[in-house]
Amino acid sequence: MLTLLRPALVLTLLFTLLTGLAYPLAITGLAQGLLPHQANGSLITRGERVVGSELIGQAFTGPRYIHGRPSATTAADPADATKTVDAPYNAAASGGSNLGPSSRALLEAVQARAAALGVSPAPADLVTASASGLDPHVSPAAAMAQAARVAAARGVAAARVVALVQRHTEGRSFGILGEPRVNVLALNLALDAELP
Numbered sequence: 001m002l003t004l005l006r007p008a009l010v011l012t013l014l015f016t017l018l019t020g021l022a023y024p025l026a027i028t029g030l031a032q033g034l035l036p037h038q039a040n041g042s043l044i045t046r047g048e049r050v051v052g053s054e055l056i057g058q059a060f061t062g063p064r065y066i067h068g069r070p071s072a073t074t075a076a077d078p079a080d081a082t083k084t085v086d087a088p089y090n091a092a093a094s095g096g097s098n099l100g101p102s103s104r105a106l107l108e109a110v111q112a113r114a115a116a117l118g119v120s121p122a123p124a125d126l127v128t129a130s131a132s133g134l135d136p137h138v139s140p141a142a143a144m145a146q147a148a149r150v151a152a153a154r155g156v157a158a159a160r161v162v163a164l165v166q167r168h169t170e171g172r173s174f175g176i177l178g179e180p181r182v183n184v185l186a187l188n189l190a191l192d193a194e195l196p
Helices: 002-034 104-117 140-145 147-154 158-167 184-194
Strands: 043-046 049-053 074-077 080-086 181-183
Touching: 043 184, 049 184, 140 147, 140 158, 140 181, 147 158, 158 184, 181 184
Parallel strands: none
Antiparallel strands: 043 049, 074 080
């Protein structure tokens, strides 16, 4: 019995040290050495203050800002723990609404968002929530659809907002992956800095 137990215990200890300690430490060290910004959450700072992450969307609702994609994330209702309330961009509860294409509630939500935008046709990413509820990007078309509202609220020419949107449009990754996109937080920070 001891001849069978000893190798099993030794291998368990060896692989625990290898896969549970050595490998994670090596990968963490490599990430910190090669990609420290990404390894630390892609944080965006202004001075000494962290204002957000390039990877997590934030709820911008004022007319002076470009709004991100709708978020369907929720949080526990403080009044009743058995219920939930809307909590846009709640990173602790990432997830979509789970409403299907035949859902009347989804159709009504999309129609209400489209009507509130006041542009036709409304960009799809401004009327539908994402699967994670945390998208930090919108399409260039979605940002451009909001340029006139933002320019009017800031008292500047729409061309200045359009120029900022164009400057903050990121291309496809490696030239072929994904779609062009605009990071909403980065653009809104630029709006505050350049067009206060």
